[in-house]
Amino acid sequence: MSVPRLIVFDLDFTLWDCGGVWCDCLSPPFRVRDRRIEDRTGRLVRLYDDVHDILTHCDEQAISIALASRTQQPDWARELLGHLDITHRFAFAEIYPSSKLRHFAALQQASGLAYKEMLFFDDEMRNIDEVGGLGVASIYVRDGMTAELFHASLNEFAER
Template identity: 75%
Template sequence: MPRLIVFDLDFTLWDCGGTWCDCLSPPFRQQHGQIVDRTGRHVRLYDDVDAILAYCDQHEITMGLASRTEQPRWASELLDMLDITHRFPFAEIYPSSKLRHFAALQKATGWDYASMLFFDDEMRNIREVGELSVTSIYVREGLSNELFHDSLQQFADANRDA
């Protein structure tokens, strides 16, 4: 198992009405059991994300976030509203390269990059972070159970001899 699983936010863990969270229009509010912005864009976790986070909790896998956003405060507010902030003891949420995010995660945890698994929807991030020896998984349309569990196997296979 990975020591740390790192997730991107936009188009990986959540959908913000088809855009990035920094393109939303606060204030955010609960409306009919949903989180919406001022214009009515609906913010939601992808269908399988709750089960994936629960799996990580059950297997005591530490989780982190790496999100390149121009509005870190908005992302943090949405994480709070979705009631998942507590699941991520490590969160690098600010406008910068994912390489900077991962350098901070590595420094904070003391763990080797090879012990990390990363999910992101942008191929440039997958390529960059993959060069660090992090098992990096491209997420096409939101994280799914199938992709998550296939990726755990891919991580295990890549680290079998380590």
């Protein structure tokens, strides 16, 4: 069975929910209390329920993982990743305002992998279309990452 050599995740509405807004719409400073992360207005930042299990699966299968986020507030996104204690899980992180095409060009250069060896998850169809055009297997995430979507996508990738 063929598995992707690199799995790339978007952040907002893909790996996490920031109280129903993009992370660059939050209001720092962030407060961490009892493993809960809130912004100044009380918006809760949380990973979707299956994300830890998905990241663990990637670790267990020795699949490299990366982030591609075009947030206008990359420092906030990195701070939230730190508060969520998942920064170390990602081999690569392209987090800055730009096209996903630029993110993937940087990921390809940094990883040395071909686009056809990558699997990408994002909640925006325009990103799916753009990155899919590179030859990256690109999966639309409708309501946050789930284990069901993740494993079905791995199966689809293997059948390509």
